[in-house]
Amino acid sequence: MASRLPDPPVRARAEARGLTRLPRSVAGVLGLYLAQRLKVKLAYRADFLVNALGDVLLAGVGPLFLATLFSHVQHLGDWTGPEVLFCWGFAECIVGLFFMIFQGLYALNQRYILGGELDRALLRPVDPYLQVLMDNVSLEDVPIFLLGVAVMVAAVVWGLPPIPPWKLALMPLYLASGAAVMGGFLTAVASVGFHLQHRGTAVGLVFQLATFNRYPIDLFARPLRWLLTFVLPLAFAGFYPAVFFLDRPEWRVYALAQPLVGVACMALGYAAWRHGLERYSGSGS
Amino acid sequence: MIRPSLAALRIGFRQVFAYRTEVVVQLVSASIVAGLNGSLWQAAIGGQETVAGVPGPEMLSYVVMAWVAVTFFATRVNEEIGLRFRDGQIAADLLRPLSLQLNCYARDLGRAFAVLGLQTIPLFAMCLLVFPVQLPERPSTWAVWLLSLLLSHLANFGLSFAIGVAAFRLHNITGLTHLKATLVSIFSGALIPLELFGERWQPLVYALPFHSFAHTPASLFLERDVPVGGLLAEQALWAAALWGLGAFAWNRAAHAMTVQGG
Amino acid sequence: MPPIVVEQVSRRFRTFDRRRGILGAVRDLFRTETTERVAVADLDFRIEPGEAVALIGPNGAGKSTTVKMLAGLLKPSSGRIRVGDLDPWADRTRHVRGIGAVFGQRTQLWWDLAVVEALDLCAAMFGVPEDAYRRRMAHFEEVLGIGPLLRTPVRQLSLGERMRCELAAALLHEPPLLFLDEPTIGLDVAVKLRLRQFLAEVRDAGRTTLLLTTHDLDDVAALCPRVLLLSEGRLLHDGPLPALAARLGGRRTLQVELRAPVEGVDLPGAEITSPTSVRIPVDAHSSVPELVREVLARLDVVDLRIEDPSVEELIARFYEERRTG
Numbered sequence: 001m002a003s004r005l006p007d008p009p010v011r012a013r014a015e016a017r018g019l020t021r022l023p024r025s026v027a028g029v030l031g032l033y034l035a036q037r038l039k040v041k042l043a044y045r046a047d048f049l050v051n052a053l054g055d056v057l058l059a060g061v062g063p064l065f066l067a068t069l070f071s072h073v074q075h076l077g078d079w080t081g082p083e084v085l086f087c088w089g090f091a092e093c094i095v096g097l098f099f100m101i102f103q104g105l106y107a108l109n110q111r112y113i114l115g116g117e118l119d120r121a122l123l124r125p126v127d128p129y130l131q132v133l134m135d136n137v138s139l140e141d142v143p144i145f146l147l148g149v150a151v152m153v154a155a156v157v158w159g160l161p162p163i164p165p166w167k168l169a170l171m172p173l174y175l176a177s178g179a180a181v182m183g184g185f186l187t188a189v190a191s192v193g194f195h196l197q198h199r200g201t202a203v204g205l206v207f208q209l210a211t212f213n214r215y216p217i218d219l220f221a222r223p224l225r226w227l228l229t230f231v232l233p234l235a236f237a238g239f240y241p242a243v244f245f246l247d248r249p250e251w252r253v254y255a256l257a258q259p260l261v262g263v264a265c266m267a268l269g270y271a272a273w274r275h276g277l278e279r280y281s282g283s284g285s
Numbered sequence: 286m287i288r289p290s291l292a293a294l295r296i297g298f299r300q301v302f303a304y305r306t307e308v309v310v311q312l313v314s315a316s317i318v319a320g321l322n323g324s325l326w327q328a329a330i331g332g333q334e335t336v337a338g339v340p341g342p343e344m345l346s347y348v349v350m351a352w353v354a355v356t357f358f359a360t361r362v363n364e365e366i367g368l369r370f371r372d373g374q375i376a377a378d379l380l381r382p383l384s385l386q387l388n389c390y391a392r393d394l395g396r397a398f399a400v401l402g403l404q405t406i407p408l409f410a411m412c413l414l415v416f417p418v419q420l421p422e423r424p425s426t427w428a429v430w431l432l433s434l435l436l437s438h439l440a441n442f443g444l445s446f447a448i449g450v451a452a453f454r455l456h457n458i459t460g461l462t463h464l465k466a467t468l469v470s471i472f473s474g475a476l477i478p479l480e481l482f483g484e485r486w487q488p489l490v491y492a493l494p495f496h497s498f499a500h501t502p503a504s505l506f507l508e509r510d511v512p513v514g515g516l517l518a519e520q521a522l523w524a525a526a527l528w529g530l531g532a533f534a535w536n537r538a539a540h541a542m543t544v545q546g547g
Numbered sequence: 548m549p550p551i552v553v554e555q556v557s558r559r560f561r562t563f564d565r566r567r568g569i570l571g572a573v574r575d576l577f578r579t580e581t582t583e584r585v586a587v588a589d590l591d592f593r594i595e596p597g598e599a600v601a602l603i604g605p606n607g608a609g610k611s612t613t614v615k616m617l618a619g620l621l622k623p624s625s626g627r628i629r630v631g632d633l634d635p636w637a638d639r640t641r642h643v644r645g646i647g648a649v650f651g652q653r654t655q656l657w658w659d660l661a662v663v664e665a666l667d668l669c670a671a672m673f674g675v676p677e678d679a680y681r682r683r684m685a686h687f688e689e690v691l692g693i694g695p696l697l698r699t700p701v702r703q704l705s706l707g708e709r710m711r712c713e714l715a716a717a718l719l720h721e722p723p724l725l726f727l728d729e730p731t732i733g734l735d736v737a738v739k740l741r742l743r744q745f746l747a748e749v750r751d752a753g754r755t756t757l758l759l760t761t762h763d764l765d766d767v768a769a770l771c772p773r774v775l776l777l778s779e780g781r782l783l784h785d786g787p788l789p790a791l792a793a794r795l796g797g798r799r800t801l802q803v804e805l806r807a808p809v810e811g812v813d814l815p816g817a818e819i820t821s822p823t824s825v826r827i828p829v830d831a832h833s834s835v836p837e838l839v840r841e842v843l844a845r846l847d848v849v850d851l852r853i854e855d856p857s858v859e860e861l862i863a864r865f866y867e868e869r870r871t872g
Contacts, residue, residue, distance in 0.1 A: 028671065029668075029671045029672055032667065032668060032671050033668065036657075036660055036664050036667075036668060039664075040659045040660065050460050051460070053460075054459065054460050054463030054464065055463070057463060057464070057467045058463055058466055058467050060467075061470045061471055061476055061477075064471065064477065065477045068477055068481040068482060068483075069477075069481060071481070071483070072336050072337045072481060073329045073330075073333065073336060074332075075331070075332065076325065076328045076329050076331075077328040077331060119615070119620050120653065122618075122619070122620050122639065122643070123618060123643055123648050123655070124643065124669075124672050124673070125640050125641075125643050125644045125672065125673060125674075126672050135657075204310070205310060205314060205317075208313075208314050208317050208318075211317070211318075211321060212317075212321055215321075215325060219324055219325060219328040220320075220321075221324070224320075281619075281620055281621050281636065
């Protein structure tokens, strides 16, 4: 996930055009922000494609493993191949979404706090949290998201029981809420960076732990299941939203709790952010 | 040549201790992956006697041991060398008494020894506690296994070094690094046991060097019905070939740098 | 335009001391030792709408802390700041709508966007109405000459070009308050003059209060009738620049050029600055005409002139004393 781009090709100059109409609402401003960043990213097409390809290849080892496994094995615990594959794809989509939206938080300590860009953001009448996120919307992770979609589609084709349309309509909500769980967590941890330093490793480890959420969680030991459901609700960023779309009524409770958990995580994360921001300008260092 | 090598070895060894937190982090990370893979496989084996012709318990042990091998031979040499090219520090390396390749290898070997004690063995011990890993019956197997791990490390080093040197031409080796990581993931046996690939793919799998990185040490550890000497020799050959590749690439780069001032 | 009121404002920083050794590191986890540093103490001043004020002082005097508090980036440890009805820190979002800021060493724009895209974003964020936006852009193109720069990515601008764009961005929403932090640093003379002229026009238009933080006293002399001198967190002077020179112990001197070298001059305070030059402080004597009479009587004079105290030198000396003293 590169943070500094090399010099842009000359094309970028010629394509810059002023707007004919200014957005009036917050959503409009956000949209404008995003559009500007997209334009910049698209100017680096070649680099972008190469990196994207590399990322997808590496990520593709996962489904490759599952595919080869299921050519020799019928069930993984209680679950069929298509079900497991679907869970994996769903979790991958969430990861892609998460990185697309929340990438900026990784740069918070270095660029924003130490580098002074947070002060800059505070001088604008837009929520600095939103600015940090929007400034760093990561297009590089769209291929990861697309890989997840492809794997889900493959699972459906392979042999998943059909998903009722009303559930399909809810898929964006479930994907978003899964990303919100991870985003809320990262926000909370990054907010500690307002007055501490080396938490980057902790985050990396926790997200490594989160890779368990790509698979049905009852395949794993009970303590781990408990940890990922109630302590660090990372299972809500992968398995639980996914299982909503599978025909498994015994998991319904968790699946229904999903949107609430997403909102709660995001709210807690944002609260930690506000607290950190106040301390940043309050006591300073 | 011996003394500078030993010095480099010691440096590599000690550097690991300087980054204690990173060691712990990597150990935790490796344990998580081991736990994940092991659990998945336990569930997969669940009902069946054999998977792809391999008895269940042996397959589980294989998966664990293959991953243990990966944590040992994994290296960052390609990034480090690439960085030296980008920084320009590489010019200084031309003047050293010891060839860059040998120097780097000695350091990485030192690092590997430290990793053996701080990561590999603790990881192995933890896996033993959690999963029913089949231990060798013959005492000589332990020595064979360690030798095999060292050869894996050497071979992986050779390839990584060559990739690092490619930074001289390519400037950005992330694509190449990703590619190598992907190929190692797929073909080393660590994430996907090679037996799963089926008949058609076996020729390709065994033509590539990667199977000797993880599949071979794991197979030797499990005392499978395989020619021990033959496998070790194969590992040595690949290690030599990859070392040669790195040496060739470095020679070309060094030549270009001194002649053209590249 | 709102007035700025600063009442008995202080700002203290807690710095965390790291203890030595491993045992110290462990102890640090449980209870941190802190020292308190006073960045700014008992500041008290009032800036009326439309004023142009300079904030000067040696490095570490508390200038940027003061500006940050006025901008709402930092909360005062004690005391009160009001900009109009608003508390800059507590009402930050509203307060910030009325501020434009230009930093000499950092950009308020986005590196990889084109200038026009960055300005569009600024306008959108500050809620500038469309017709006003168009009007002001036309004005800036004419007065700041940013027309040809619009399509260039910000990162490719030269420093002078960038500063012009920063000014446009800062004034796009017609803020009643404009902060300028080292705006002319690193610029060549021609560009500096043009920028100063632009700022003077902004000042004279009377719709903006200017606060200029700078080390460049020519900027101060050209733009700001009022100077706030900070040192070690305290406000030492609040008034015009020439008055400051007097306070710093500036003295008028009589500079005398002689026809031939002398060894000594029997006049109070006389200083031989070169074989044929003598400098004599004026106020050590009863009056200027008398001093001149004495000098002409005793010395073989080729040329003489009265020199006013150089503000630069005085301030430089003042900064130097603070640094070493």
